[in-house]
Amino acid sequence: MASRNALIFASLAIVTLGSAAACQQSSLSGPRSIDRRTYGETSNGEAVDLYTMGNANGVEVQITNYGGIVVSISAPDRSGASADIVLGHDAIEGYEKDSPYFGAIVGRYGNRIANGQFTLDGATHRLARNNGQNHLHGGLKGFDKAVWQMSEREDPNGLAVELRYRSKDGEEGYPGNVDATVTYTLTEQNELRIDYAATTDKPTVVNLTNHSYFNLAGHAQEDILGHELMIDADRFTPVDEGLIPTGELRPVDGTPFDFRTPTPIGARINEKDQQLAFGTGYDHNYVLNGKAGSLRLVAQVREPRSGRVLEVLTTEPGVQFYSGNFLDGTIRGKGAKAYGPRAGFCLETQHFPDSPNKPTFPTTLLRPGQQYWTTTVYRFSTDRSS
Numbered sequence: 001m002a003s004r005n006a007l008i009f010a011s012l013a014i015v016t017l018g019s020a021a022a023c024q025q026s027s028l029s030g031p032r033s034i035d036r037r038t039y040g041e042t043s044n045g046e047a048v049d050l051y052t053m054g055n056a057n058g059v060e061v062q063i064t065n066y067g068g069i070v071v072s073i074s075a076p077d078r079s080g081a082s083a084d085i086v087l088g089h090d091a092i093e094g095y096e097k098d099s100p101y102f103g104a105i106v107g108r109y110g111n112r113i114a115n116g117q118f119t120l121d122g123a124t125h126r127l128a129r130n131n132g133q134n135h136l137h138g139g140l141k142g143f144d145k146a147v148w149q150m151s152e153r154e155d156p157n158g159l160a161v162e163l164r165y166r167s168k169d170g171e172e173g174y175p176g177n178v179d180a181t182v183t184y185t186l187t188e189q190n191e192l193r194i195d196y197a198a199t200t201d202k203p204t205v206v207n208l209t210n211h212s213y214f215n216l217a218g219h220a221q222e223d224i225l226g227h228e229l230m231i232d233a234d235r236f237t238p239v240d241e242g243l244i245p246t247g248e249l250r251p252v253d254g255t256p257f258d259f260r261t262p263t264p265i266g267a268r269i270n271e272k273d274q275q276l277a278f279g280t281g282y283d284h285n286y287v288l289n290g291k292a293g294s295l296r297l298v299a300q301v302r303e304p305r306s307g308r309v310l311e312v313l314t315t316e317p318g319v320q321f322y323s324g325n326f327l328d329g330t331i332r333g334k335g336a337k338a339y340g341p342r343a344g345f346c347l348e349t350q351h352f353p354d355s356p357n358k359p360t361f362p363t364t365l366l367r368p369g370q371q372y373w374t375t376t377v378y379r380f381s382t383d384r385s386s
């Protein structure tokens, strides 16, 4: 396991900008602010809203109830200048038409299920096959394309937006009505905390995650290959050509997958390696060290020029590190920016891909009467010493 000392780049130093105070104040007092406004309409004519939450340190987060998408995260760099550090679109139309899950809540099952099927209690369930012969990220219309109910909540930890969605029995082939609740909290510690909860009325599988693409230099900057990444994982789950895990838990030691000490993402991405070839770069699940179920630091990323640092904490056993390999410049996002190869990276905290077909992996089974819950925290800071 990587030494924890190696994980600390520098002490946190976020400057107070107070820009968030420009947002309309609601019932919440102090420099924190929350504002709800109309975001637009889906192509089906459903109205969707946008919440803007700001904290006292100048961190601002926008969330829409279309897909529960994190539309923007503005955070200061080491000299106090703010930038939006997630890829996305300016308007709802972009997210509907052309989005590889930018910022979205992914479900009912994040990541792939081989051949789009699994067997549970003797019954085989056939799911939508939307990634070659496999099922990916909940199917053709997953949680990322649903319109969620959304409300604000005052929380002791900070401002919170709560999203609720009922995924109906049979949706995309999954059994059982699933009631999902996802709460985004912006804390005064500059964290975006995501609490996922779900219940079901029939046995089913659940694996929820968030698919934000980060570029800590700013969404409109070039690629993320210079970002220094640490992942606290001794092993990863190698895949076949279709990106389905083989079932092996392979040590990262001596491979380009070893991020136990901070290493630039681009340092080894072009090495001759079968796993990198299958993923066209990094597109792999890491077996996180530490105890799943307890919230622990699992990853850290530093962008050297801006000094922005992202830390990821989670209760999950795995994280998909995706280096934005399939972005090819054809998607024009915010401000008409063409997002080219590796314009952003994702750290999708999760259970392992294809767990419903892999009895040796931690289970994703949810039965009636059981409560699904997981927590992930994205914490923002800079490397400027205080």
Ligand code: BGC
Binding pocket: 100, 101, 111, 243, 283, 320, 322, 326, 348
């Ligand atoms: C997957 C990639 C996929 C991307 C966008 C990631 O979570 O691992 O293979 O291309 O999502 O769909």
